[in-house]
Amino acid sequence: MSKMNEYVQDVFKWNDEMKKFLESENVDRNNELWQKLDSFTEVMNRMNQPLNAQEINGIHEQVEGLQEDMENYFRERSSLGNIFSTQEPFISAGKHVLPPLPYAYNSLEPYISEEIMRLHHDKHHQSYVDGLNKAEKELEKARTKNDFSLIKHWSRELAFHGSGHYLHTIFWNNMSPSGGGKPAGSLLKEIEKYFGSFDQFKKQFSEAAKQVEGVGWAILVWSPRSRHLEILQSERHMILTQWDTIPLLALDVWEHAYYLQYKNKKADYVDQWWNVVNWKDVEDRYLKASELKWKPY
Incomplete structure (x- = not known):
């Protein structure tokens, strides 16, 4: 062709x-x-x-x-802060779909190349959607047949592919062609309150991303229990996570996210990524997440 x-x-x-x-x-x-x-x-x-x-x-x-x-x-x-659905849709088992990018494939250049965005979105993210759908359908069969002999395998597939799908969906919206700079308003105040300053937050987040062992993510989360922000690493998609927290800003440091452009220089990719962070999206997620209040313990 x-x-x-x-x-x-x-x-x-x-x-x-x-x-x-x-x-x-x-x-x-x-x-x-x-x-x-x-x-x-x-x-x-x-x-x-x-x-x-x-x-x-x-x-x-x-x-x-x-x-x-x-x-x-x-x-x-x-x-308008409308990154959260105003409806209450129900997704049946095996019916997840790949969300479209909220910008053109080449919109994040020169920081992230068009080739990477096409492969990352169209191939890698699609594979997580497909894997999640398959796991859900297999678990549905297990419930119907009352046969849970493969529950360990399909539960792992559900966690791996589901986490990949949900984190990538956050990741795309966490970036913007007009991104970069620093946050404002209540998000900036919360960052300064817990991390001391935006620069200290940025340094810790960058180092967390650069030092993920193997493949995984660096994630800024909101903890409804402790009522503060935190920076976590996640190996693969679901190891080293804290399950009661809410992701606000996620950086993919799997090799497929940068290797074609940055080769083995993951640190350079992390440093350049800050130029496309969509702080408005992060702030919207924070404002919604901060409404949750669990009893601290």
Whole structure:
């Protein structure tokens, strides 16, 4: 398949993902975003293959406009604090889906390359979704047949793939093309209260990420028990975690998150990652999490 045909296929896939996302958000079909995506689909369907250079340029211009519109939607959505569903959906066993990226694949360059984002989202995250769905379906079969002979295996698969899916979903939204800098408001005050200063927090988080043994994550969490923030490491997805805490900011330090670009220089990847942190998203998660109050012990 030629590079041009690959590009067209990627565009079709992206357009379809954006439509699925708008459906999941219950965005009205009369919304301008829906009309633009539908119109673009009609244009693509009318085009003949193979495409000439002029047609490719026309597609590229429309895609850039649509990506800008979608990024504006995500920014407005984030500013309203609407990263938490206003509905109460129920996901049946084995029905999880890969969430779309809230920005274009190349939007985080030069800090994270387009190639990495495509592989990381389309391949690695999808594998966690598939693994989670399979584990849930197998456990559903076990309940139906009252046969739990493989409960240890499928419970491990459930934990591994489920943690991978949920943490990656947080990870994508924890980043933004307009990210970087430092937080503000109540999140900054809470960071300064517990860690002493933002610089001390940043240093500890970076060192935690750089010194994860093997593969895993560095995670800023909120603890409803102790009523303060904390920085944790997680090996793989679920080892060394504290189960009663709520992830706020997650950094993936598995090799697939950086090796194609940074090779064995994980520390460089960690240092550059701060340039894309979406502090608004982190603050929204903190504000919601801090509403939980368990009895301390």
